Amino acid sequence: xxxxxxxxxxxxxxxxxxxxxxxxxxxxxxxxxxxxxxxxxxxxxxxxxxxxxxxxxxxxxxxxxxxxxxxxxxxxxxxxxxxxxxxxxxxxxxxxxxxxxxxxxxxxxxxxxxxxxxxxxxxxxxxxxxxxxxxxxxxxxxxxxxxxxxxxxxxxxxxxxxxxxxxxxxxxxxxxxxxxxxxxxxxxxxxxxxxxxxxxxxxxxxxxxxxxxxxxxxxxxxxxxxxxxxxxxxxxxxxxxxxxxxxxxxxxxxxxxxxxxxxxxxxxxxxxxxxxxxxxxxxxxxxxxxxxxxxxxxxxxxxxxxxxxxxxxxxx
Amino acid sequence: xxxxxxxxxxxxxxxxxxxxxxxxxxxxxxxxxxxxxxxxxxxxxxxxxxxxxxxxxxxxxxxxxxxxxxxxxxxxxxxxxxxxxxxxxxxxxxxxxxxxxxxxxxxxxxxxxxxxxxxxxxxxxxxxxxxxxxxxxxxxxxxxxxxxxxxxxxxxxxxxxxxxxxxxxxxxxxxxxxxxxxxxxxxxxxxxxxxxxxxxxxxxxxxxxxxxxxxxxxxxxxxxxxxxxxxxxxxxxxxxxxxxxxxxxxxxxxxxxxxxxxxxxxxxxxxxxxxxxxxxxxxxxxxxxxxxxxxxxxxxxxxxxxxxxxxxxxxxxxxxxxxxxxxxxxxxxxxxxxxxxxxxxxxxxxxxxxxxxxxxxxxxxxxxxxxxxxxxxxxxxxxxxxxxxxxxxxxxxxxxx
Numbered sequence: 035x036x037x038x039x040x041x042x043x044x045x046x047x048x049x050x051x052x053x054x055x056x057x058x059x060x061x062x063x064x065x066x067x068x069x070x071x072x073x074x075x076x077x078x079x080x081x082x083x084x085x086x087x088x089x090x091x092x093x094x095x096x097x098x099x100x101x102x103x104x105x106x107x108x109x110x111x112x113x114x115x116x117x118x119x120x121x122x123x124x125x126x127x128x129x130x131x132x133x134x135x136x137x138x139x140x141x142x143x144x145x146x147x148x149x150x151x152x153x154x155x156x157x158x159x160x161x162x163x164x165x166x167x168x169x170x171x172x173x174x175x176x177x178x179x180x181x182x183x184x185x186x187x188x189x190x191x192x193x194x195x196x197x198x199x200x201x202x203x204x205x206x207x208x209x210x211x212x213x214x215x216x217x218x219x220x221x222x223x224x225x226x227x228x229x230x231x232x233x234x235x236x237x238x239x240x241x242x243x244x245x246x247x248x249x250x251x252x253x254x255x256x257x258x259x260x261x262x263x264x265x266x267x268x269x270x271x272x273x274x275x276x277x278x279x280x281x282x283x284x285x286x287x288x289x290x291x292x293x294x295x296x297x298x299x300x301x302x303x304x305x306x307x308x309x310x311x312x313x314x315x316x317x318x319x320x321x322x323x324x325x326x327x328x329x330x331x332x333x334x335x336x337x338x339x340x341x342x343x344x345x346x347x348x349x350x
Numbered sequence: 351x352x353x354x355x356x357x358x359x360x361x362x363x364x365x366x367x368x369x370x371x372x373x374x375x376x377x378x379x380x381x382x383x384x385x386x387x388x389x390x391x392x393x394x395x396x397x398x399x400x401x402x403x404x405x406x407x408x409x410x411x412x413x414x415x416x417x418x419x420x421x422x423x424x425x426x427x428x429x430x431x432x433x434x435x436x437x438x439x440x441x442x443x444x445x446x447x448x449x450x451x452x453x454x455x456x457x458x459x460x461x462x463x464x465x466x467x468x469x470x471x472x473x474x475x476x477x478x479x480x481x482x483x484x485x486x487x488x489x490x491x492x493x494x495x496x497x498x499x500x501x502x503x504x505x506x507x508x509x510x511x512x513x514x515x516x517x518x519x520x521x522x523x524x525x526x527x528x529x530x531x532x533x534x535x536x537x538x539x540x541x542x543x544x545x546x547x548x549x550x551x552x553x554x555x556x557x558x559x560x561x562x563x564x565x566x567x568x569x570x571x572x573x574x575x576x577x578x579x580x581x582x583x584x585x586x587x588x589x590x591x592x593x594x595x596x597x598x599x600x601x602x603x604x605x606x607x608x609x610x611x612x613x614x615x616x617x618x619x620x621x622x623x624x625x626x627x628x629x630x631x632x633x634x635x636x637x638x639x640x641x642x643x644x645x646x647x648x649x650x651x652x653x654x655x656x657x658x659x660x661x662x663x664x665x666x667x668x669x670x671x672x673x674x675x676x677x678x679x680x681x682x683x684x685x686x687x688x689x690x691x692x693x694x695x696x697x698x699x700x701x702x703x704x705x706x707x708x709x710x711x712x713x714x715x716x717x718x719x720x721x722x723x724x725x726x727x728x729x730x731x732x733x734x735x736x737x738x739x740x741x742x743x744x745x746x747x748x749x750x751x
Contacts, residue, residue, distance in 0.1 A: 084658055109660030119655025123673055133659050182659070192658075 035060050036081065036190065036222065041090035043076050050076040052246035053090070058239075060189075063216055063223045065237035067230055067269070073246040074226045078192050081224065082111045094190060109133055112183035112191035112221070116198040118175045120167040126152070126178050127163040133186040144185075151181040154218070155211065173204040177211070184219065193225040197232065209235055230269055234278060242266050255282050259349035276347040281311040283346050289327040289336030301326050306335055314343045376492055377432035383485040384429055388422060391478035394459045400472050400528070400717050407476070412459040424451045425482075432489055438496035445490035452482050453518075460526035474528040474719055501741035508737045512730075528719040529726065532708075539707075544727065546622075546703035551690040551731075554626045558633030558686060563679070565634070566641025567667065576642065583635035591628065591693050595700045598624035625702030629693055633686040640682025644675025677747035684739035691732040695724065 036058040043051040051073040058064045068074045079085040081092055083104040092099045099107055120129050130148040139147075149159040155177040167175055176196065183191055196212075197205045209232065216223055227233055233240045234254045241251040242265075250262045258275045261267035271278060286306025302325040304313050313325050317340055327335045394412060395404025410418040424447065431444035460473040475483075494507065524530045533540050569576045589597070603619025605612045617623045648671050656666040672679075698706025705724040712720030 082658065084654070105657075105660045105662045107660070108658060113655070113658035115651055115655055115658065117649075117651045119649070119651035119658075121652060121656070121670060122649075123670075132656075132661075136660055136665075179655075 035095060036224070037093040037096075038077075038081070039091050039093070041077065041080055041092065042088050043073075043080060043085060044088045049246050051080065051087075054243075054246075054248045055090075056241060056248060056251050058222065058224060060222050061216075061220045062238040063213075063225060063236050064239050064241065065233040066224065066226045066241045066243060067228065067233040068243035069228060071245075072243040074228075074243045075194055077243070078194055078224060078226045081190075082108045082113060082192055084108070109136055109186065110188055110190075112186075112188040114179050114183045114191070114193040114196045116195035118167070118179035118199075120175055120179060120182070122167055125164050125166055126157075126170070127159075129167065129178060130182045130185050132182060137186055139186075147185055148181070151184060152178075154215065155181050157181075172200055173208065176200060176204075176208055180212070180215070184215070184221070187219075189222060191221045191223045193223065195227055196225065198227075205232075212236065230271065234281060242269060255279060258282075277311055279349070280314060280343065280347050281309045283310045284308065285310065285313050285325070285327045285338060286329070286335060288342065288346055289338055290342060291336040301337075303328055304338070305330070310338070310343050310346050313338055314340065317343075373433050374436070376488075377429075377434075380432050380485045380489050381429040384425060384482055387478040387481035387485065388425060391481060392476035393478045394456065394463070394476045395474045396463050397472040397474065397528070399470050400532075400719060401715060404474060404476070407459070407463070408478075409455060409459070412462050413455065417455075417458065421451055421455050424448070428486070428489075438493050442490060442493035442497065445486055445493055448486040449483070449490065452479065452486060453524075456527060457523050460524070460528075464526040469531070472528040472531060472719060473526060501744040504737055505741045508734060512734065515730075529722045532717070532719045532723045540723070543703060543705050543707055543724075547691070547694050547705050547728070547731065550622065550625055550629065550694045550697060550702060550704055551687060554629030554690055555633055555683065555687055557626070557630045558637055559683065561630075562634045562637035563641055566638040566679075567645065567672075569638065569642050570645040580635070580639060580642075583638060586631050587635050591632070591696045592699065594628045594631065595624055595697065595702075598627050599700065602627065620701040622697075622702050624700055625694070625697035629690050629697070632693065633690060636682040636685040636689070637679070640678050640685075641675065644678030644682075645671055647678060648674045677743045680739060680743045680746065684736060684743065687735045687739060688732045691728060691735060695728055 038054060038056050038058070040053045040055050041051055042049065042053050054073075054077055066074045066077060076085055080087045081094075081099070083092075083099060086104075094111075121132070124132075127145065127148045130151060131144040134144045134147060148163065152159040152162060157174060157177060162170070162174070162178075167178065170178065176199070180196070183193075197208050200208055212223070213236065215221070225236060237254055239252060240254050240257055242249045242257065244265055250257060250266045257266060257270050258278050261270055284306060285304050285308045288310055289306070302313075302316060302320060302322050304316070304325050304327055306327055306329045317323070317325060323340055325338045327338060329335050388409070392406030393409045394407050396407055397404050409421060412418075413421070428444045428448040428451075431441060435441060435444070456475055456479055463473045464471055494504075499507065518524065519530070525534070565579065569579050586594075599619040602617055602624050606618045607613075652670060652674070653666060656670045657663070661669065694702065694704045695706035695709055698704055698710050705728045708720050708724030709728075710724075712718065712722075712724065
């Protein structure tokens with residue numbers, strides 16, 4: 035758990051972050067969203083003390099972060115930035131081994147860990163370990179950047195616009211991979227983005243910042259249904275809010291159980307992981323009224339009608 | 351330079367020129383130069399003693415007819431390759447053949463013109479020889495460039511070249527050539543000068559690296575300092591070397607006179623001390639400027655990632671920033687080393703020693719051969735330093751272009 039207490043950063047004449055307090059739950063993804071200059075990156079960098087706060091404090095698992103030298107703190111916290119920041123003069127395996135090497139792991143353990151992470155991120159270790167970053171595609175570089183941040187098994191992972199340099203299709207895949215990784219390792223992730231869709235897609239909780247202040251910090255559906263101020267409402271998109279709400283619920287959660295054999299042979303079949311927004315869109319496209327929800331092994335879990343979906347698009 | 355860039359280009363429609371177009375442009379220039387050297391200029395100068403004006407002689411006047419014709423025929427064949435052959439290794443082989451024949455002709459001419467056991471006469475390379483050497487050297491360099499050898503191959507070529515030169519010199523092949531005669535007059539002075547020359551160049555370079563590298567890092571960290579430091583160093587660079595040597599004589603002399611310790615460690619107003627100080631000052635700008643440029647080349651996100659992962663500032667500097675900046679910094683060091691090897695020659699004027707002693711001694715005595723005894727090894731030293739450091743830079747540059 036990360037507790038941020040009235041954290042403030044002032045430069046000569048400007049206040050970058052102004053008295054922000056928030057609590058970040060363990061094993062969750064928290065997304066800080068805001069326009070450029072909103073102070074979101076500064077806030078993130080104060081968590082690992084790349085920037086020292088002017089006042090206020092940060093506690094990670096009840097320990098004040100100023101209790102140890104900054105570089106030792108940072109070795110326990112993963113850090114991913116936009117444009118990956120890989121070392122161009124080191125191989126993929128050496129890049130991933132950076133923090134373990136700083137921590138004095140022995141070489142065989144570092145090698146094994148690098149191979150394991152490359153597998154997890156769907157890069158064949160035999161093929162990629164000895165490559166240099168410039169030999170990889172943008173998406174591969176980004177994955178190596180994530181692998182490097184996770185190398186020393188940090189409990190906390192900070193990500194600053196990690197997908198900003200990727201094209202839309204690769205970005206979507208990278209976001210899905212991040213959700214898988216979070217589930218697999220249970221890492222507490224704090225991610226900064228200016229992309230509200232990304233925030234809603236990834237965040238268990240979303241913090242909206244503007245001009246150094248934290249405007250609202252809550253679950254995404256609350257931000258849509260009960261924005262606390264007009265700026266938050268505008269950011270979460272007043273015209274799109276119903277669709278946004280639908281995108282936050284999965285077909286598995288909304289499926290209504292029915293007796294087997296009820297659905298027609300030509301009915302739309304959707305996986306439990308699909309969002310209601312996706313199911314609705316597909317139903318409209320086909321002109322169908324009803325979809326069958328099945329889980330990974332194909333077992334029917336229930337059905338979804340257009341009317342049932344629409345009910346989810348209204349605030350509770 | 352690509353091979354096609356060197357071909358003579360004519361209008362595509364003019365069919366009569368298609369044969370001409372295959373003629374190598376550089377080859378044409380080199381052939382004209384070589385022909386002029388062979389036909390119009392004297393190959394050697396014969397002098398009854400070292401300071402008398404030379405008596406120019408052609409190859410045909412000096413060598414037996416068959417040898418002179420053989421040389422000319424071989425060089426004509428080399429010219430034909432330069433004009434018509436595009437294959438780079440073949441061109442290199444032709445250039446090297448030409449160089450061997452020219453050098454051999456010089457040795458033979460010197461032997462033919464020197465009466466037995468006569469140490470007074472001097473047979474100096476003439477204008478024709480030098481021009482041929484320059485033309486064939488250019489031809490060889492161009493051929494090597496077209497072959498695009500890697501750093502290792504270039505160093506190997508240099509080693510072979512130096513090895514052959516040392517072998518033939520120590521074998522005595524050129525013993526009757528005037529420059530080697532001058533060397534033989536006082537071989538120990540030459541060896542001392544060589545040692546001094548190398549020590550002065552490398553010593554001032556080492557001192558400059560120790561100061562300039564941290565200064566460059568500092569300028570990178572505190573950008574406000576950059577304009578001031580760089581323009582101060584720039585001003586030093588604009589002072590002519592002789593003037594700077596002169597300027598330093600007074601303060602260093604005073605230092606030696608008033609501080610016993612300074613005198614004890616060998617600091618004097620003339621000699622090596624002002625030479626080293628001046629060379630050191632000249633060396634600062636290229637190293638500081640290249641250190642700043644090299645560090646600037648390192649992407650800020652790489653540095654941020656290093657710090658963000660928990661590397662200390664020192665670890666980031668040593669393990670990331672300097673490693674990535676190294677090729678650019680080494681380029682600065684290469685500039686300084688080559689520059690110093692040249693400038694050390696001037697330092698002989700204030701008693702700094704080195705090959706300059708021969709150059710200025712030769713000018714004073716109107717003995718051209720003595721000037722060459724100083725100048726040729728200086729050029730070879732500077733050239734070797736450039737090749738070695740260029741190879742090192744290329745070897746270390748792992749940042750993708």
